[in-house]
Amino acid sequence: MYVVIMGAGTVGGPLASSLVAAGHEVFVVDRDPARAADLQARLGSVASEGDGTSFEVLTEAGAGRAALFIAVTGSDADNLVGCEMAKGLFNVPRTIAVAHSPENTVVFERSGIDVVVSSADLVLSHIAGALPAHPLLRLMPVLGRSQVVVGLKIPAGGSVVSQPVGDLSLPYGARLILIISSEGRTEVPGGDTILEAEDEIIALVPSESAEALWETLSELR
Amino acid sequence: MKVIIVGSGSRGSALARALADKDHEVTVVEIDHSRLSTLPPARVQSGDIRTITGDGTRAAVLEDAGIDTADILFCLTGRDSVNGLITQKARVLYKTRSVVAGVKDPRMKQVLESHGIVAVDGAAAMTERLLSSIPSGRQEPEAAAMGPAEESGAL
Numbered sequence: 001m002y003v004v005i006m007g008a009g010t011v012g013g014p015l016a017s018s019l020v021a022a023g024h025e026v027f028v029v030d031r032d033p034a035r036a037a038d039l040q041a042r043l044g045s046v047a048s049e050g051d052g053t054s055f056e057v058l059t060e061a062g063a064g065r066a067a068l069f070i071a072v073t074g075s076d077a078d079n080l081v082g083c084e085m086a087k088g089l090f091n092v093p094r095t096i097a098v099a100h101s102p103e104n105t106v107v108f109e110r111s112g113i114d115v116v117v118s119s120a121d122l123v124l125s126h127i128a129g130a131l132p133a134h135p136l137l138r139l140m141p142v143l144g145r146s147q148v149v150v151g152l153k154i155p156a157g158g159s160v161v162s163q164p165v166g167d168l169s170l171p172y173g174a175r176l177i178l179i180i181s182s183e184g185r186t187e188v189p190g191g192d193t194i195l196e197a198e199d200e201i202i203a204l205v206p207s208e209s210a211e212a213l214w215e216t217l218s219e220l221r
Numbered sequence: 222m223k224v225i226i227v228g229s230g231s232r233g234s235a236l237a238r239a240l241a242d243k244d245h246e247v248t249v250v251e252i253d254h255s256r257l258s259t260l261p262p263a264r265v266q267s268g269d270i271r272t273i274t275g276d277g278t279r280a281a282v283l284e285d286a287g288i289d290t291a292d293i294l295f296c297l298t299g300r301d302s303v304n305g306l307i308t309q310k311a312r313v314l315y316k317t318r319s320v321v322a323g324v325k326d327p328r329m330k331q332v333l334e335s336h337g338i339v340a341v342d343g344a345a346a347m348t349e350r351l352l353s354s355i356p357s358g359r360q361e362p363e364a365a366a367m368g369p370a371e372e373s374g375a376l
Contacts, residue, residue, distance in 0.1 A: 053301065053302045053326075053329065054326065055326060055328035055329070075302070076278065076306060077278060077300065077302040077303040077305065077306035077307075078302045080302070080305065080306050080309070081301070081302035081305040081306065081329065081332070081333075082302070084305070084332050084333075084336065085328070085329065085332050088331070088332040088335055089328060089331070089332060101278075101279075103279075103280045103310075103314070104306070104310065106313060106314070107306070107309050107310045107313045107314065110309075110313045111309060111336060
């Protein structure tokens with residue numbers, strides 16, 4: 001597969017290396033001459049200096065035959081417009097972009113970018129997962145962000161411990177998908193599944209009700 | 222009309238001056254405070270042109286500038302992609318009626334227009350075209366013939 005990557009920084013560089021190692025054909029452009037030269041030194045002629053929002057640069061990069069365009073520069077503006085150029089002028093079938101500012105995520109999605117990676121959300125969810133408390137982990141937005149897959153843990157002494165799932169008063173639309181016990185057993189919960197302390201729960205919930213679900217399942221007795 | 226102009230370079234400041242002369246409510250957003258000096262000082266002092274120093278790609282800055290009630294947003298920073306991001310953000314997040322992006326690259330103009338953005342190039346031609354399409358400040362904004370936002374259906 002031929003992949004054009006825009007941005008040779010901390011993400012673009014390693015991404016290019018791993019795609020090359022997996023046998024893909026890759027070309028990387030970066031506005032910064034030093035970063036482009038650095039990647040060129042490591043990967044050879046598959047990297048060059050250039051602005052991925054420029055028609056000429058994209059033409060030279062062979063965007064017209066790319067199966068995938070990935071925008072991972074440090075600039076949200078460049079990532080958005082680069083993908084729009086790739087799709088609109090070169091008919092690249094699939095575009096992926098990083099949005100650094102969470103407020104831009106929805107703008108990227110509405111522009112037709114196929115996969116939008118929100119870097120702030122990723123960092124936050126990883127940090128939250130490392131906290132000693134039992135936080136709400138927003139794992140994956142779905143259905144245009146109207147719903148979200150979340151992970152959370154039932155605390156010892158929680159009010160829902162020893163209760164059957166069917167008796168819980170969960171927020172409207174919330175679905176428990178999977179229960180992972182502290183011993184690592186997994187179970188798709190039914191109405192009579194009994195919750196235990198330290199169970200990890202994966203759930204699908206309307207975005208605005210995620211906190212309410214967390215409060216219900218984390219409440220202490 | 223309430224007009225926001227992001228970018229106080231030669232295009233932005235010329236447009237700000239011309240619109241203030243037509244009695245429009247003008248707010249100029251500029252990331253580099255020193256570039257606000259390109260605006261006519263008397264107009265700024267009298268409040269005919271309101272200025273905000275800040276990054277126009279940020280929602281908080283656009284909100285300070287009054288994006289919620291603006292009739293038209295012009296993005297005339299020196300970088301085409303920044304103008305493309307801000308105008309699309311205004312359309313998606315604030316449903317701004319008319320948005321106009323200054324672009325140098327004609328191919329990018331084509332792409333932004335396919336996303337329902339009015340894109341213009343060439344400073345002189347632009348100011349002229351913009352001014353001819355905007356009525357004076359005392360009239361209703363409906364009379365403006367800029368960027369039919371919803372009809373294009375590109376978003």
